[in-house]
Amino acid sequence: xxxxxxxxxxxxxxxxxxxxxxxxxxxxxxxxxxxxxxxxxxxxxxxxxxxxxxxxxxxxxxxxxxxxxxxxxxxxxxxxxxxxxxxxx
Numbered sequence: 001x002x003x004x005x006x007x008x009x010x011x012x013x014x015x016x017x018x019x020x021x022x023x024x025x026x027x028x029x030x031x032x033x034x035x036x037x038x039x040x041x042x043x044x045x046x047x048x049x050x051x052x053x054x055x056x057x058x059x060x061x062x063x064x065x066x067x068x069x070x071x072x073x074x075x076x077x078x079x080x081x082x083x084x085x086x087x088x089x
Contacts, residue, residue: 001025004069007058007084010051014066014073022070026055035059037066058085 004024005012013025022037026047033045033052040056047055059066062082069079 002079003081004079005058005062005082005084007086008051008054010047010055010085012055012082014069014079016073016076016079018073022067024059024066024070026051037063037070054085 001013001015003011003013010026010028013027015025021043023034023043024037026033026035028047028051031045031047031051033047033055034043035041035055036043037059040059042052046052065080065082069082072079
């Protein structure tokens, strides 16, 4: 599964041709969560509260890029890296 972002020890991944609804996988210190791209909601799994908040805020700022990567995955194209929360303005 391609890594599309990495920040504060949080790894963001997306599967090619994954199941709907559009989402990404966030992992941190043994925790893993599926986050819905449309609204940043937690679909499954868990993350520590602070890590989840950081991921959701990051997803809100990068929704267009996440959506574009989702479409790349559906089309079986290479995904692009997205800047991490540690470099966001």
